[in-house]
Amino acid sequence: MAESAARSEGRSPAPASGAIPLPAAAGGGPISHAIFRVARTHRMIAGHLLRRVGLHPGQELVMMQLWELGPQRQVDLVRLLDSDAATMTRTVRRLEHAGFVRRSPCPDDKRASVVEATTASHVLRKEVEQLWRQLEDATVGDTTDEEQVTVLRALEDIEKRLTRTAAQLST
Numbered sequence: 001m002a003e004s005a006a007r008s009e010g011r012s013p014a015p016a017s018g019a020i021p022l023p024a025a026a027g028g029g030p031i032s033h034a035i036f037r038v039a040r041t042h043r044m045i046a047g048h049l050l051r052r053v054g055l056h057p058g059q060e061l062v063m064m065q066l067w068e069l070g071p072q073r074q075v076d077l078v079r080l081l082d083s084d085a086a087t088m089t090r091t092v093r094r095l096e097h098a099g100f101v102r103r104s105p106c107p108d109d110k111r112a113s114v115v116e117a118t119t120a121s122h123v124l125r126k127e128v129e130q131l132w133r134q135l136e137d138a139t140v141g142d143t144t145d146e147e148q149v150t151v152l153r154a155l156e157d158i159e160k161r162l163t164r165t166a167a168q169l170s171t
Helices: 002-008 030-051 059-069 074-080 085-097 119-140 145-169
Strands: 101-105 113-117
Touching: 030 059, 030 119, 059 074, 059 085, 059 101, 059 113, 059 119, 074 085, 074 113, 085 101, 119 145
Parallel strands: none
Antiparallel strands: 101 113
């Protein structure tokens, strides 16, 4: 209630405990500002956890897809992870250099590469799964199952709206 009153009076609402105050310039988008802050902090914690196993944020998502689905064309990884070709090329190159993936020419399309997880990467799987559980625990803490379902639904709804908007922007 106090937040909406503060907004209607043109002032930023008081920040929640430990939260960064909402700058006046972001007053028209407090949820977007919060999403940005949460995403940045989440990625920082993920990076810290992943460093233990020699990965950077985003690389574990590629590995998860390869572990789950088996060898994939690099272009299919781009689509699966909603990435771009240049980013995926850099990611795969770094994973290859670390010995976690191997690339080979696609038998059906000589222009494409097939990326597959190496035996060395399979050793990482249990560690990545454990780190992912730690990240989830840091994210949801002691929230109830019901609260987690509510948060997940809200995030899925936000993602759908943003995906629609992104599609409209690219046409």
